[in-house]
Amino acid sequence: MTQNAILFIPDISGFTEFVHHTDISHSKHIITELLELLLDKNEIKLELAEIEGDALFFYKLQDIIELNQIEQQIQEMYVAFHKHLKRYEYQRICHCGACSSAYNLNLKFVVHYGEIDFIKVKGNEKPYGSAVIQAHRLLKNSIPIKEYALFTENVIAKRLESEEPLNSMNYDFGNISFSYKPLNHLKSQIQKIDPIPDNVPKHKLLEASFIVHTKILDLYEIVSNFEFRQLWTNGIDKLEYEKNKVNRVGEKHRCLVNNREVEQTTIIKKKEKNQLVYGEMTTDIPLTKKLSMYFILEQTEENKVKLDVEVYADFTPLGVFIKPILKKNLKKVVLENAKALILLAETDFIETKLNS
Numbered sequence: 302m303t304q305n306a307i308l309f310i311p312d313i314s315g316f317t318e319f320v321h322h323t324d325i326s327h328s329k330h331i332i333t334e335l336l337e338l339l340l341d342k343n344e345i346k347l348e349l350a351e352i353e354g355d356a357l358f359f360y361k362l363q364d365i366i367e368l369n370q371i372e373q374q375i376q377e378m379y380v381a382f383h384k385h386l387k388r389y390e391y392q393r394i395c396h397c398g399a400c401s402s403a404y405n406l407n408l409k410f411v412v413h414y415g416e417i418d419f420i421k422v423k424g425n426e427k428p429y430g431s432a433v434i435q436a437h438r439l440l441k442n443s444i445p446i447k448e449y450a451l452f453t454e455n456v457i458a459k460r461l462e463s464e465e466p467l468n469s470m471n472y473d474f475g476n477i478s479f480s481y482k483p484l485n486h487l488k489s490q491i492q493k494i495d496p497i498p499d500n501v502p503k504h505k506l507l508e509a510s511f512i513v514h515t516k517i518l519d520l521y522e523i524v525s526n527f528e529f530r531q532l533w534t535n536g537i538d539k540l541e542y543e544k545n546k547v548n549r550v551g552e553k554h555r556c557l558v559n560n561r562e563v564e565q566t567t568i569i570k571k572k573e574k575n576q577l578v579y580g581e582m583t584t585d586i587p588l589t590k591k592l593s594m595y596f597i598l599e600q601t602e603e604n605k606v607k608l609d610v611e612v613y614a615d616f617t618p619l620g621v622f623i624k625p626i627l628k629k630n631l632k633k634v635v636l637e638n639a640k641a642l643i644l645l646a647e648t649d650f651i652e653t654k655l656n657s
Contacts, residue, residue: 303416305364306428307371307456308436309347311339311378312356314407314447327399330547331389335406337545338385342378345370350428356440360428366414366456372482375410375450379484382408384491392550394525394569394579397518400547407447408484411439414455435474443468444481454478501570502591502613506628509635511608513643517577517600519651520608523642524596525567525579527554529650533641535634568593575599588620589627608643610635 313335332355339357340349347359389403415432439451454467457480467478513520523529527542542554552567568580580595597609612631616624 303418303430304362306415306417306432307347307361307363307366308411308413308415308417308428308432309359309361309371309374310356310411310436310440311359311375312409312411312440314409315405327395327397327547330545331399331403333545334547335382335385338381339378342381343374344377345374347374358428358437360417368452368456371412371456372450375412375484376487376490378410379408379448379487380490383488387491388549393547394549394567395547396521396577400549409440409448410450410484411436412450412456413439413453431474435477438474439477439479442479446483446485448484449481450484451479451481454480500568502593502615504614504616504624505611506614506624507610507612507631507635509610509632509639511610511639511643512601513606513608513646514604515606515646515649516604517598517606520606520646521577521579521598522651523646524598529645533645534638535641570595572597573599586614586627588617588623590615590617590620608639610639 313332336352336357343349343359345361347361350358350360352358386404386406389400393400393403395401413432413436415430415435417428417430417432419426420429421427435453439453442451444451454477457467467480523533525548527540527548528544530540531537536558537556538560539557540554541556542548543552546552548567550567550569554565554567556563556565563583563585565581565583568582569578570580572578577598578595579598580593582591582593584591586592592612592614595609595611595613597611599607599609601607612635614620614624614627
């Protein structure tokens, strides 16, 4: 039996080029984050029919369309989407193609209304019918801007007085009329993303330099990707982190080291030209207020990277007395980990990982 339904599709534009021309691992995480964000912002209780790669297909069975409510839903999703992308612009620590070009992604919406039925395949029930086909065909249109909300005539007709000019396109199922609204102006509602703070503790405990025969982005990936951390860091019994998120400033992870839990936060500090910097900070070291470690990478030749490791700390009043011991222990740990890191990086680990 057919029923009336709103069909609602948020679609991430630029997805195909983004995936084909960027690091596949990070692009996957970024798209996953964005789709999850849109799902979390589903305030009007739309039913999710399917995740379609770069789009979400929602529907809602109802006979009355509250267009203002739909427009508010679009606004909330759009603002949240671009606020998230701003974090990659201002707070990213990764310099791969995916993280550095995520801001080029766009968001558009198609809203249709019509009769639908349902088809059941192996226990999964999905919307079915010509209205479903029409909604998806409308993703391909002649609208001259990248970000918009498209409303078909069936949706607009539910408003007593429609001021939107109608456009018309001919598809394989016939002619369909629609109107659209630009969304770019909504970016003015995005709250300011604070710049990365330059907050380095004042006591420099360690500075060590190494030469690594690899590419700078490959080494940076190994250092900053939690997935690889236990391959080169000694003493970690367990590592907990958000596996579906790309590491960025403010991201937290927990290490179990010698049966003691240590929480670390991803940080960054100012860098010189041609340098990449990755850092982590913790407040869980006894008698310190804060301890920060930075990895500073600089490509000196085509396949040669200068790696500097710097460790800083702020101490409690009593903590100053343990400074010599802490320096000695840190030196041993950093040298052991650097040796393992270099060995891993110089075996073409990243290239092998990506091709596996």
